[in-house]
Amino acid sequence: MFPHDPDHLLAAVTHAAPFDYYRRQADGPPLRFDAALDCWLATGAGVAAVLEHVDLRVRPAGQPVPAHLIGTACGALFAELARMNDGARHAAAKRKLMKQLAGVDLAGLHADTARLARDHLPGSAQQLNALIFDVPLLAVAQLLGFAPADGPRIAQWTQDVVAALPVTAERASVARAELAASALQAAFSGLRPDADASQTANLIGLLIQTCEATAALLGNSVLALRTCQGPTLAIHNTRRFAACDVQIDKVTIRQGQMVLVLLAGAGLAYGHGVHRCPGQAVAQTIVAAILPAWSEALRSLGLDWHYRPSPNARIPVFTTAGIA
Numbered sequence: 001m002f003p004h005d006p007d008h009l010l011a012a013v014t015h016a017a018p019f020d021y022y023r024r025q026a027d028g029p030p031l032r033f034d035a036a037l038d039c040w041l042a043t044g045a046g047v048a049a050v051l052e053h054v055d056l057r058v059r060p061a062g063q064p065v066p067a068h069l070i071g072t073a074c075g076a077l078f079a080e081l082a083r084m085n086d087g088a089r090h091a092a093a094k095r096k097l098m099k100q101l102a103g104v105d106l107a108g109l110h111a112d113t114a115r116l117a118r119d120h121l122p123g124s125a126q127q128l129n130a131l132i133f134d135v136p137l138l139a140v141a142q143l144l145g146f147a148p149a150d151g152p153r154i155a156q157w158t159q160d161v162v163a164a165l166p167v168t169a170e171r172a173s174v175a176r177a178e179l180a181a182s183a184l185q186a187a188f189s190g191l192r193p194d195a196d197a198s199q200t201a202n203l204i205g206l207l208i209q210t211c212e213a214t215a216a217l218l219g220n221s222v223l224a225l226r227t228c229q230g231p232t233l234a235i236h237n238t239r240r241f242a243a244c245d246v247q248i249d250k251v252t253i254r255q256g257q258m259v260l261v262l263l264a265g266a267g268l269a270y271g272h273g274v275h276r277c278p279g280q281a282v283a284q285t286i287v288a289a290i291l292p293a294w295s296e297a298l299r300s301l302g303l304d305w306h307y308r309p310s311p312n313a314r315i316p317v318f319t320t321a322g323i324a
């Protein structure tokens, strides 16, 4: 271990300089058990092998919904998401999402997003922290058919739902997410009265997937512009759970065990296999439209930064330079 290395792979996500550490991890065995984290780690060639394996699933067997969301509107939404399902249920939802996203007019999205960005210029570090979340969500809300006036509410409700998803979410944030999930469902039912529960949930899922990942890409791109260095990798890892004993690369992952899949260092920023991100072109178009629109406003901001606590997304928190 090098003196400035993160303590472990989860700490690397928000570490100041984790990329050399990731590169060295990728040079190690593709699958190894980490006793401290109590799970398997997939790095380098192990990443694609795990993401391609049909018995390594996105949720633990018998737990389609995290315990703290069972019986809630948020839980009902979660249970329908393509991102959180495997097998036939996933395939049907994913097909629809791919079709919808393949039909996106990227030039139109670029123009609409640039307009939104010009209307929401960051005048301070604090505003920038909010806008890296808000502007991509406003853009996707419009892309999905909402009127510009509906955008801010849709963006806020999405952030409320996302805040309740981690098992560490506090009760107050789960309560806020309940209202938000119901409000989003009502808003989408108004927009697309013919959509069934699964379709509605997966449209909301597009906003959920946009939220932290695109804020991370945008925030890291702002930093890359300022520092002229550093990869802009947004999502560093994902997880899989063994549905039965799985033999892979001469190791056996026992039923129920978790695999932490290190996308960082494997060159798979948008994932791989059946759950691969269908939103890559949308995300990149949004960020590419916002950066030039903000460049002048950003030049006049003196910024320091650290990273938001997160197990998988590297999202900068900007502060005014010189003020702790």
Ligand code: HEM
Pocket (backbone or CB within 6 Å): 058, 082, 083, 084, 094, 097, 140, 205, 206, 207, 209, 210, 213, 214, 217, 234, 235, 238, 239, 263, 268, 269, 270, 271, 272, 274, 275, 276, 277, 278, 279, 280, 282, 283, 284
């Ligand atoms: C820079 C921004 C983004 C990054 C880095 C990113 C990355 C990822 C990754 C790594 C996955 C796979 C997760 C896994 O296999 O466990 C994923 C899934 C997904 N992403 Fe993205 N994403 C981004 C933006 C977006 C946007 C803007 C949308 C929608 C408009 C989107 C929609 C989705 C969906 C629906 C899934 C689930 C796909 C499935 O499970 O089949 N993403 N994303």
